Amino acid sequence: MSNFVWCHGPTCHKSHTQDRIRGVKGSKVLRTKKVQQTQWSQNSFYSKFCSQGCYNDFANTHIQEITAIAPRTEALETPIDVVKQQARDWSGNTYMETKIITVDNG
């Protein structure tokens, strides 16, 4: 038994590729691609889309609904320390390196 979902890309069925061609001569169509479901991919967008392009098309079409799921109404911040230290490049020359170190306040 095949375990799949149809690609959620809104224009997946409009891409001119041979693997989308279905039907008999005189009534051929370009069909939305199947996306096989595997255990490892269940939490990945690749479980719902056949390609990065179809994912982008979906996200661009539904951006208002997607961002409404988890609105960002204020900036988030990560506490850090900024440390300047001398370092050497591949040929032995010294330079000042800036390191950003996350501070765990938890």
Ligand SMILES: [Zn+2]
């Ligand atoms: Zn697709």
